[in-house]
Amino acid sequence: MADTSEPKSNIVAISGFLAGLFLFLTIVVAIYLLPFVIRNEVRLKIEEAPTISLDNLRNEEIQKLTQPAYVDRAAGIVRIPITRAMELEAQRPWRQDLPVPANTFPTTATAAGTPGAGPSAGGNEP
Numbered sequence: 001m002a003d004t005s006e007p008k009s010n011i012v013a014i015s016g017f018l019a020g021l022f023l024f025l026t027i028v029v030a031i032y033l034l035p036f037v038i039r040n041e042v043r044l045k046i047e048e049a050p051t052i053s054l055d056n057l058r059n060e061e062i063q064k065l066t067q068p069a070y071v072d073r074a075a076g077i078v079r080i081p082i083t084r085a086m087e088l089e090a091q092r093p094w095r096q097d098l099p100v101p102a103n104t105f106p107t108t109a110t111a112a113g114t115p116g117a118g119p120s121a122g123g124n125e126p
Contacts, residue, residue, distance in 0.1 A: 064079070071077040080088075 066081050068078060068080045068084070071079050
């Protein structure tokens with residue numbers, strides 16, 4: 001009769017080899033697929049359509065920027081769209097009569113480093 005108390009070495013070797021191969025392939029597949037899973041999660045979280053609350057906030061902000069409304073009715077403070085405010089400001093007649101100062105815009109410095117000296121400050125005037 002054959003002794004069956006000892007395992008056969010061929011079966012143990014093949015089982016160990018198959019287990020190692022399975023482990024190796026599992027690690028390779030995990031390393032290969034992990035970036036795709038992470039990219040998909042990021043895409044779902046970041047590139048997804050905005051939520052309803054964000055859309056509501058945007059609509060409220062657009063309405064505040066484009067619609068006139070009272071800020072403080074008792075004090076008579078109102079909010080108007082910036083384009084309308086610019087139109088009203090441009091229509092004020094006293095704005096047209098204000099003199100423009102001669103040195104409104106700063107001039108560039110010369111190569112010698114003299115502050116405020118522009119092109120006309122040099123000795124090359126005609």
